[in-house]
Amino acid sequence: MAWRFLSVLAVVLILAAASSAADEVLIPRPAEAAAPALTFGEGYTQLFGDSNLRLHGDGKRVHISLDERTGSGFASQGAYLHGFFSASIKLPSDYAAGVVVAFYMSNGDVYEKTHDELDFEFLGNVSGKEWRVQTNVYGHGSTAVGREERYGLWFDPTEDFHRYAIHWTNRTIRFYIDETPIREVVRSERMGLQFPSKPMSLYATIWDGSSWATSGGRYKVDYKYAPYVAQFTDLLLRPDPDHHGAAGGEAMSLSSAQRAAMERARARHMTYGYCYDRARYPAPLPECSVGAEAAMYLPSGEARSSDRRRHGKRHRRAGGADAAL
Structure with missing residues (x-):
């Protein structure tokens, strides 16, 4: 009887440990062995x-660069309707004002006036100041409406590779940095056709965005620092042929730990949110739910930078405290 009791106890402990571990995982990793990059x-x-x-x-790492002659870029050979798409990226170091590195999905080559687009746009900066990342969601040619958000990063993206991912299903769009979800867009009737719904290809580019990328165009690309090189590896294309939102083995819903991590990341690092841009949208777009946190943002939609800057420095001095996210 004792051995039978111990066996049952062992099973209970294993299940409890598995449940506890599941609560701590922020994003289930795609089954890389089953579908390698x-x-x-x-x-x-x-x-x-x-x-x-x-x-x-052997073709597993791609370097794209910008110099006085040209930028560069590549695209997936196919187009995909829903899935999980990611890359590990290392950005150019030193002075990079005006430089834009983009990792994104689009069908603009097929639908000129009604295209869809999901973007990570990395915006360079002057020496000593950090890169920023902007996410965009455009559906059915809604670029004029814009659903842009910008974030500071809790690490130096020029020192090492970090993973950036887009998970797109028929009802949600999520952006991830490493294992942290930073943004979720949920399909609703209020968005209508402006929720991306047509097959898109995956792109990576580097180009000169001097007219707008750094302080609204105040600082330009300085080609004495060229070539600017962006490095890509672990490029994953995980289409979801059934459109059920489980591409790459990722769960459809965020766990409580994932959602808490996303809320922390947004509170600490989001520096612009279109939902808080009262100058551009006196009435927030219909999908926006604006609460007391709006006080953290200026009428322009920019975060009240003095508080956010002090907070960011505190976390960097702590040696990457946000790694807990």
């Missing part, structure tokens, strides 16, 4: 930039 030749094609695109590591 494709080499460049297997899944992608060069868009522009001639010799400014270079392959390394």
Whole structure:
């Protein structure tokens, strides 16, 4: 009888441990062994930039660069309706004002006036100041409406690779940095056609955004620091053929731990939110739910920078305290 009791107890402890571990995981990792990252030749094609695109590591790493002649970029060979798409990216270091590195999905080559788009846009800065990242969600040509959000990063994106991911289903769009969800857009009747709903290709580009990328165009690209090189690896294309939102094994709903991590990341690091831009939208767009947190933002939608800047410095001095996110 004792051995039978111990066996039952062992099963209970194992299940409890598994349940506890599941609560601590922020994002279930895709089953990489089952569907490994494709080499460049297997899944992608060069868009522009001639010799400014270079392959390394048997085609598993891609370097794209910007110089006085041209930027560069590549795209997936296919288009996808829903899935999980990610890359590990290392950004150019030193002075990078005006430089834009983009990792995004789009169908603008097929639907000129009604295209959909999901963006990570990395915006360079002057020496000593940090890169910022902007996410955009455009559906059915709604670029004039805009659903932009910008964030500071809780790490130096030029020192090492970090993973950026887009998970797109027929009802949600989520953006992730490493294992932290930073944004979720939920499909609703109020958004209508402005929720992306047509197949898109995956793109990566680097280009000169001097007219707007840094302080509204105040600081331009300085080509004495060229070439600016952005490095990509672990490029994953995980289409969801059934459109049920489980591409790559990722659960459809965020756990309580994931949602709490996303709320912390947004509270600490979001520096602009379109829902708080009262100058652009006197009445918030219909999907926006604006509460007491609006006091943290200026009428322009920018975060009240003095408080946010002190908070960010505190976390960086703590040696990456946000790694707990």
